[in-house]
Amino acid sequence: KNEVEQSPQNLTAQEGEFITINCSYSVGISALHWLQQHPGGGIVSLFMLSSGKKKHGRLIATINIQEKHSSLHITASHPRDSAVYICAEGGETSGSRLTFGEGTQLTVNP
Amino acid sequence: SQTIHQWPATLVQPVGSPLSLECTVEGTSNPNLYWYRQAAGRGLQLLFYSVGIGQISSEVPQNLSASRPQDRQFILSSKKLLLSDSGFYLCAWTRLAGTGELFFGEGSRLTVL
Numbered sequence: 001k002n003e004v005e006q007s008p009q010n011l012t013a014q015e016g017e018f019i020t021i022n023c024s025y026s027v028g029i030s031a032l033h034w035l036q037q038h039p040g041g042g043i044v045s046l047f048m049l050s051s052g053k054k055k056h057g058r059l060i061a062t063i064n065i066q067e068k069h070s071s072l073h074i075t076a077s078h079p080r081d082s083a084v085y086i087c088a089e090g091g092e093t094s095g096s097r098l099t100f101g102e103g104t105q106l107t108v109n110p
Numbered sequence: 111s112q113t114i115h116q117w118p119a120t121l122v123q124p125v126g127s128p129l130s131l132e133c134t135v136e137g138t139s140n141p142n143l144y145w146y147r148q149a150a151g152r153g154l155q156l157l158f159y160s161v162g163i164g165q166i167s168s169e170v171p172q173n174l175s176a177s178r179p180q181d182r183q184f185i186l187s188s189k190k191l192l193l194s195d196s197g198f199y200l201c202a203w204t205r206l207a208g209t210g211e212l213f214f215g216e217g218s219r220l221t222v223l
Contacts, residue, residue, distance in 0.1 A: 031210075033211075033212055035212065035214075041148075041198050041200075041216075041217040041219065042214065042216055042217060043200060043202075043214040043217075044214070045211050045212045045213065045214075048210075048211050048212070086153070086154065088154075088212070090204075098144070098156065098212070100146075100153050100154040100155075100156075101153065102152070102153040103153055103154075
């Protein structure tokens, strides 16, 4: 079974800071998802990637298949970025199941 | 465009009462459907997933059940709720197993008293 670990568990930053959230997994995957959960509970998909790097606005997601590691970066962070960020993997052997990390609670202070 | 709807949004139920949460997907066919639960301060836990009508896989043994009576309808049920069933329930779908983008419903917050 694939294990997905995120770090840090909690992160507090000042507005404008560069933020990095890390995700490690133990078994080869077919896709790695980054999700954002707002205080109300709703979850939106930020990225899905299986190699390299993707960028959307101030968000950048990278993945290193050999090291089984992915990072989510936020440039010029803003208080509205405050949310829980979750990584999830769709494993090669997991069929239709997805394995989720525990999430990283990000708080960006003005 | 594809959308996913989940209801009810909030539910307060006494212990021992039944439960029915419904999820429907629009704008796509043959989606993979998932039910997740998120207990307070915890990560997402997969409860059930379905790759087709009538096909349900259970991840965690418990007093919950799921059904998929139609291609784009996924229902989470319980005959008798327990206190430990309280949590935030999320329905989600992908087009392809594990490789498609995830789309989540708005969530249903269940409090069992």
